[in-house]
Amino acid sequence: MNAAIVTVGSELLRGDGLDTNSQWLSRRLEGLGYAVRLHLSCLDDEADIAAMLEVAASHAEVVLVTGGLGPTQDDRTRAAVARWLGVEVRLDEDELAHIEALFARFGRAMSPSNRRQAELPLGASALRNEVGTAPAFQAERAGTRVFVLPGVPREVYWLWDRHLRPALLAGGAQRPRAERSFRTVGIGESRLAEALEPVEARAGIEVRYAAEEREGTVRVTLLHDEQREVHAAWLAAQELIGRHIAARGSDRLAESVVAELCAAGRTLTTSESCTGGRVASRLVEVPGASVVFERGLVTYSNEAKSDLLGIDPALIAEHGAVSEEVARAMALGARRAGRSDLGLGITGIAGPGGGTPDKPVGTVHLAVAWSDDPACVVHLHARYPGTRTLVQTRASAGGLKLVLDALQRSQEESP
């Protein structure tokens, strides 16, 4: 069954706000087996909203609308839906009583304009909203079901779980397709697609790629009508990607690192130059990270590298701060300074300045040590493309991945 999403809000059209509701709702609709055909955004304008409903209804049997349900005259969605349905709006006494009770509970004064929020198109059914004052509602015209929600993401999520999901559960595909995913790091979408050609060639398999720019990872999702087929394809895909696997399920990269360190009973200290604390902050985003990560060092200058990590200034002078030698020394130094099991070192040139023909912008050396023995260090010499921020994101993803690699190596090599 087809679905469409209409988002209403002048801030979206001006580019002041980013429409995240459409993405969030699309994932949920897809999860129930609906095919989302259109996303439509328009101004808080009655005629435009009604026109978008018309377009949506001509492509889909289920239409979700968000935004424009506030208390002010700018909020036109109620009137637009009524116009499209060909009915009047009327005050819903039940909803009014509910809104009055909400205001009383929050100890806030209710303005006359808030009464408008209790108005619904005639024939529409209210969807009780317990987390905000804008009531949601649903209506139907000529076989198209319309669900109308406020624009606040938190309220959208709540209303989806409470009302929309149960109402829509039966209408999706007979059975949602089986899917499994994993995450990769250090390999772009096009090379991934090339490597996974044999998997894409399997009968009935669909492969989706989603670059996660903020994470520096790519999520690969495999779909098939049969659970068994998708599992086999998922194993085969990982076989083909090998060392680029960052997580075998839906865990984010930093979550994998914390989980693997916890499972191995190892601790980590980070020392970061060009990433400036990004690896540390990604680890600390994971609840409970303190068990395995208790300190990190941001050693942006050469002096800081010597002071905090005990790196011989002569080593830096000889090889340069961005070098395999210094990355290895940082990893060993971080491990010692933090009295931890593993130490990570990252040094590189994030740009825009600082590049040389030998060491262009994007050059990053990464190392992880798991013992005082200089032989027990893994090293990666990378060249990340992109802007300063992208290089930093990709290098921090590379660093987290290298911790996973080192952990595996240290366990393989222990007797």
Added chain:
Amino acid sequence: MNAAIVTVGSELLRGDGLDTNSQWLSRRLEGLGYAVRLHLSCLDDEADIAAMLEVAASHAEVVLVTGGLGPTQDDRTRAAVARWLGVEVRLDEDELAHIEALFARFGRAMSPSNRRQAELPLGASALRNEVGTAPAFQAERAGTRVFVLPGVPREVYWLWDRHLRPALLAGGAQRPRAERSFRTVGIGESRLAEALEPVEARAGIEVRYAAEEREGTVRVTLLHDEQREVHAAWLAAQELIGRHIAARGSDRLAESVVAELCAAGRTLTTSESCTGGRVASRLVEVPGASVVFERGLVTYSNEAKSDLLGIDPALIAEHGAVSEEVARAMALGARRAGRSDLGLGITGIAGPGGGTPDKPVGTVHLAVAWSDDPACVVHLHARYPGTRTLVQTRASAGGLKLVLDALQRSQEESP
């Protein structure tokens, strides 16, 4: 003049990708004085794309299309635009030569499918793309101008600057409205709007709010037809917001901090517990930050606070790690450990666990020291709402803002 944006891509409709092109292009169109009326997203389907063009053209004189220009059979935008124009596609020999040259320059083999990228609707003019292999083009039907771009954001930005902006410059409003903006921190949108009511009441003034969740800031933009009026309102607004001002222009918060430190000739060392390196990494995102920021410490555990910052364990035992006393000691300790002019300390409970009735989740103590004298420390006791990640973002914004405050205090108090 009205504009509309059509984005094509199945990944957008499935919720795998977030449409950031529409937001980016809308801001630019608004800047040229266009009113953006619609954002429409559809699948890589020829009929759907043509239908969206029809809807867009019925609301706008300028239509921008992104996506669906790749080399594979899935990429249907060229054919859909041709269908809507009522023409055939034909191979453009100039564009083919250009694509062949691009492949040669990058040293990559050109597949036969890449030839398809040189096909354009008859009568369309190519917009030469120097940063990717998908050619952009423009066409016109019955007074509607259509610009068709690939979906890769980097290429969209480049093509906008090179081709679209010059072509569209003349078509916007006679004169774009004057605007000025500033950024705030530590105050939500609704409280901001209340505080700025006197400014909103000024004749002809429009006030826009854009919450920047990733930054923990809110951007406030004032608009008016007259430059002089917008400037006066901008000054009045800052007077009303006072201590919440994070930047008086379009600088991001970390950029302000680096610029102010540079201007004052001062250096900073950070020590972070609950924010785990976020302040450091936001500073290092600013090119040239190394002049004022050369090291940071992530002291997640009590032991790390004592080891790296020289904090007396008895102080932590007496007041708890999340306390004004420990934040102040962290600030002083960071300043000493980094031999810098200023030291920042942040300690708090980001959640989801760890909260107590006295110190609920979201409690954060922040301090900045600008001398060894314990009197030369500013302290902030905050309670940030939201999830773990939101608390961390807000606390790091709070920490950066406190550095600005301390810098001002230190300069006011110096003889």
